[in-house]
Amino acid sequence: MDSKQFREAAISSIDDIVKYYDNIEDHKVVSSVEPGYLRKLLPDHAPEDGEAWAEIQNDVQSKIVPGLTHWQSPNFLAWFPSSSSYPAMLGEMYSTAFTGAAFNWICSPAVTELETIVLDWLAKAFALPECYLSTGSTHGGGVIHGTASEAIATVMVAARDKYLREATAHLSGEEQEDAIALKRSKLVALGSAATHSATKKAAMITGVRFRAVPVHAKDEYKMTGEGLRTMIEELRAKGLEPFYVTTTLGTTDTCSTDDFDSIAAVLEELAPPGKGEIWVHVDAAYAGVALICLEYQHLAAQFHRFHSFNTNMHKWMLTNFDCSVLFVRQRSWLVEALSVTLAILRNDYTDSGLVTDYRDWQIPFGRRFRSLKVWFVIRSYGIKGLQAHIRKHVGLGETFAELVKSRSDLFEIVSGPRFALTVIKLKTKGAAATLEEQNALTQKMHEAVNAGGKIFLSSTVVGGIFAIRHCPATPFVEEQHVRKHFEVLVEAAEKTTA
Amino acid sequence: MDSKQFREAAISSIDDIVKYYDNIEDHKVVSSVEPGYLRKLLPDHAPEDGEAWAEIQNDVQSKIVPGLTHWQSPNFLAWFPSSSSYPAMLGEMYSTAFTGAAFNWICSPAVTELETIVLDWLAKAFALPECYLSTGSTHGGGVIHGTASEAIATVMVAARDKYLREATAHLSGEEQEDAIALKRSKLVALGSAATHSATKKAAMITGVRFRAVPVHAKDEYKMTGEGLRTMIEELRAKGLEPFYVTTTLGTTDTCSTDDFDSIAAVLEELAPPGKGEIWVHVDAAYAGVALICLEYQHLAAQFHRFHSFNTNMHKWMLTNFDCSVLFVRQRSWLVEALSVTLAILRNDYTDSGLVTDYRDWQIPFGRRFRSLKVWFVIRSYGIKGLQAHIRKHVGLGETFAELVKSRSDLFEIVSGPRFALTVIKLKTKGAAATLEEQNALTQKMHEAVNAGGKIFLSSTVVGGIFAIRHCPATPFVEEQHVRKHFEVLVEAAEKTTA
Incomplete structure (x- = not known):
């Protein structure tokens, strides 16, 4: 394919893509293929000879x-959104064209420098404390990872090594290595029972234990300082050493937010700096981008007492996956845990210490040029446009919750609306039904709705209740869609409870 | 930006990209900006209001x-290439448009199914033993990661947990957890001294020790079975437990390939299945794609005695980064080490066990739709086209080595040509110079060449020798370029030794 053929193929692909977006509602929101569908349609082996673009495109x-x-699709209401925008797609086009492994500064200085700049923009836009700016007093800063799970695994490595380094600082060489290996066997990473599985998986990857701090309906499924205190004291009594905790801003099930104030206070008492300090990471994968709105910025007020924070631009901030x-x-915490140097990577700029090598x-x-799409999105929408985007969805969540309340004969709100997410269950006629029977009915209704193909929602189980999540935060969703979603739910509820 | 504006912006971006590629040689191959250049050009804060696309594009x-x-650029000769092609760019365009987090099958069945199919195509094209096919007798299979370093960290987690599980199989519950934590403190991951730093970094991430098996010039910097035996016996004598080894097909410094036959034989003797088996991973990040050519396929003949294999489509196989x-x-080794399940992820397809959830x-x-670009590349070029691509570069490496030999008054080949890579040093006039003096001269010449801006090469240190790597494996490089690279080197050598 030469550049002329590419130009034609690319324009034709753009036309496909525009058509796809302009008619997104014509598609059944969830694919209805059966497992193994594609193997039946494709050859067993790669072709020996090249094929024409037209065949591939077809x-x-x-x-x-x-x-x-x-x-x-505006009818996609499952999990959390993975949002798309045209400016982000343009960012991906240039990023792909300028391809390189970009593991250090000289690999393409613009890749590193634009990343630092747009992350400082975001830190300011999110009202994060100044310690998270690259120019801040604690030498902190931001970096773009692919997913929240990578971010959590990464900070857990840094937290583990910081803890072990501080605990064995009086030793050196193989003696320190042995002491570290032994102490590592006692380490425990914590998260609330409502935190995303990414924290448990990070513990599996980094080779430490994981314990979940229980959460309760009475606290709206928040982790509290007291809950954390009880867990830390229990573990220490067993000779184990908690070194890390994930707190959550917007949990997966219900979008609840942990009680940062009491958590910070308990940790300052039980694990102060220099005496077995426990690293606190704030996982705000979905809801963190809402910090761009003034009305949510009080949530970041305590973050200077914590160690790290992540949010996904690709969920609710119009930046195509992954970002x-x-x-x-303090950026040295990452670098000390993750830096290795090869002779082949030697270069004057890295040696000078003036540049950031984000691979550490x-x-x-290697790394992609992800900051380009973030830059395009921020500049195309502006802060005001991004605020309007968040507020639109928060408003739609409120509209949905009002609709649910208007049919309190059919539904009950389990939680929300919070950050556009409302979690509901079916109300069974006659209060006599057991929780198990209620759950079975809600599940039956959920399956019927998804099978109907008009809308797609995910379910969860909170406090033993099987519930349905409605999260209208995709780019094209409007009030008319939310009203239709509700009609579909009402119809299914009436059938299920009939 | 509406879809009409996007179409215009996208076509204009395509025009930029075509122009960039058509004129790639007009650019100085390495950027000459100074650290901090971009901060001076951009505002301190994100804009409040959205900006027009034309401003962003400018x-x-x-x-x-x-x-x-x-x-x-055909003058980019550093590290290994990160190659680009038009079909892969089209793949990225569709992948970005169809964006989603794709963490399980129902998230988009095509994402999972196409990945399994194209990886089976590749396993066959690379002549991997059938155990690496998804349909093979050992229930193996392939998955697309971003980078080789992620692949290595992932298999190390699986290897560690497989080893610990087998060693503590007689225990259960907290007793097993304690035994695993203690045994983990003794684990050692191995790689040769010439293996990529990714293995050491993976050991840092997974919380195990790392030891490098020495390699020697007399063995062409290959790890041998005997070298590995010595290391294993030494570690075991100290009470440590080697559980994993990275072997390399195409090392970073010199593209040498470990001695797979003797390594397999030694491990079958010292660490047979069921008795502290050691996981063997083959890291073929750069050179592995050469297995598409029949003349290299003998290198894969022993892989059924190993556990895993990775190669980067984004280095030498025309697939834009990352891939x-x-x-x-055996895919269950990965799933057992990495699977966690959340209530919110429940779905009938996953429960049925008929589908693959690659997140495990x-x-x-989450995951991107990376198989699309691989599919486009394989179909556009065909196996024959991809073979021709590899053979072209191998031939250019040979041409370069012949040129170097023709000026044995100026240069000496330190290693190669292997897989297009030739490693050279400056020959100092008069044999009296010490190694240190020789190294200083080669380094001086290397710095002068890179500063000249006509070509860009990386250096390395092998067996104490400071050397320059020439790796002409970018898509547009031709013989005329290689002859020019050599002229630049001759001129610099003559100046340096004058």
């Missing part, structure tokens, strides 16, 4: 599109 | 392009 429409679930921004209060802030060695 | 040309190092393909002999084969939770 196959995208005829074989791939039917196997897609349409995350940009999770991670901020740390993450698990992968 | 800034790409005026502020970003000067800060790029041009990895697709590292990882194959394992990797560190991140």
